Amino acid sequence: MLNTDLNLAAPDDFYEALVELHRDLTPEQSRLVNAKLILLLANHIGDQAVLRQAMAKAREGIIPACQDADLRTLA
């Protein structure tokens, strides 16, 4: 079960570190760092149900504004 209550001992410290992580990076570099971070944390959490809940929560309320160009449905 995804915990959405506070679970961080020093929340402000964490947030600062997260912002600091991206200092001086281009959007492309940031995207790569974020991707690595997600993969590392996902593997650490390991629980597929929790990960799916987190993905659903992250996507909540976001309406796709474009379509991936590199696929099409046949027939």
Place this chain on the structure above:
Amino acid sequence: MRGGKAPLNVDYQALVLDYARSPDQDAPRPVWHPVIVVGAGPVGLSAAIDLAQQGVPVLLLDDDDRLSTGSRAICFAKRTLEIWDRLGVGQRMVDKGVTWNLGKVFFREEPVYSFNLLPEAGHQRPAFINLQQYYVEGFLLERARELPNLEIRWKNQVTGLEPAPDGVTLTVSTPEGEYRLRCDWLVAADGARSPIRRAMGLESKGRTFRDRFLIADVRMQADFPAERWFWFDPPFHPNQSVLLHMQPDGVWRIDFQLGWDADPVAERQPDRVIPRVQALLGRDTQFELEWVSVYTFSCLRMEKFRHGRVLFAGDAAHGVSPFGARGANSGVQDAENLAWKLRLVLEGKAPASLLDSYDAERVHAADENILNSTRSTDFITPKNEASRAFRDATLELAKDCGFARRLVNSGRLSVPSTYRDSPLNTPDGDAFEGLMQPGAPAVDAPVRVRGESAWFLRQLGQNGFSGLYFSDGGDLHPVRLEALRSLAGGAVPVQPLLVTPQGVRPEETGGIPVLEDPEGLLTRRYDAQPGTFYLLRPDQHVCARWRRFDPGLVRAALARATGNA
């Protein structure tokens, strides 16, 4: 070649297979055949050989007079080789093919991940061989020609078809005009663009990927090992992927990702291809271009593979991306799944509804192949900036993080499906561990037969069901022995086999073949104990198993596995 022994080095690509007029063309009415197979590719040839070997007369029609031009499919999986062992051509394929088990993945210049597709010993066949499709077709053709009840007609193109509840009437076009044929069952193995599918107004639906790939098969002397090498974003072909793979006769498969915007006609020209190959091999390496092709691919399938008396198999029924070698391999498995069922139906030993299990099992397998192949393609051809970032993140982490190596996906290579939910399975009533659950393809193990080393899968009934009884090597009760022996005598015979520990055997086995299990591997792989009994289908899939042998339960499971329950 006809009738004689095949010469050692046949140029199968150059072989012209002569059209010959058949008496059927002069018949006043359409001549009837029990089974017509359309398409003499690896799938159609395998299906035709399997049926003919089981005693069913087969007519195989092909619209061309040549075998495969170009190497095309080159990776043939362990299960396919085991099927071809049953069809009598496995050894020839392995002898000519390049055996490999190892795959390596590089990111930019560095190796990030390697995998062994056959990490354990005790199997006769390797995970894969690489062999040009024209050899595969050539060897299958030569085997087909040994079978007197298998007739092949080249330059016979199906141009019309009338399916009816009791059979199918075909219009066939030849260099000497049209004629008509009738059959009880039609096997359509006529490829991705299946004219039969189109003639029936049916579709194969799915997704196509907006990416292009270049195959350059080159002939050269090179000292790369017999492994599958896959690069993401290498310096010699930036931002794209490259695959390198060894084939027999000093031919190498190089597959370059080009991207969607590449011009498919221009990219095929030697002046474009040669610099790409030189970038990989270095300017000094001498090579010749053997075959060049630019392709795109789709993951798709027909909704159903059985349409009355027409059965679709191979690329006609489903399509995948090439990265898991799941196309030709799954097609050969279609053929094997279909052949024994069709034979039982034709012999009147099973209802036609048995063929619905072909549809259920092979649609399940196609979905599994499409799922795996789509996932690989999503990794190799990222859909958007985010998926590209996750791909690169995975590859960078893979250098020093074990978990990320397992996420790297350069192709999940073909393994046979387990038909878990097949209506032909008898669900377990007893507790078992391991992989050999009902629906699973039987795994191999070393055995000893009459003191000689042999392989388990080769001992199974060649065209029928097998019953595997694990004993402790002590004497069998005469009643049990007789019950085992009588399995071979039913309308659908079951070949009994007796497994014993090494060096022990019952005094009297009543003619039942004895397989000694020298390393205990067979017993372990089947989680067997003395008394365990497995019922295996003609296609070597498990359909039932018990901790003790009960002839009544075996009969019930056999009825179920043949659609007679």
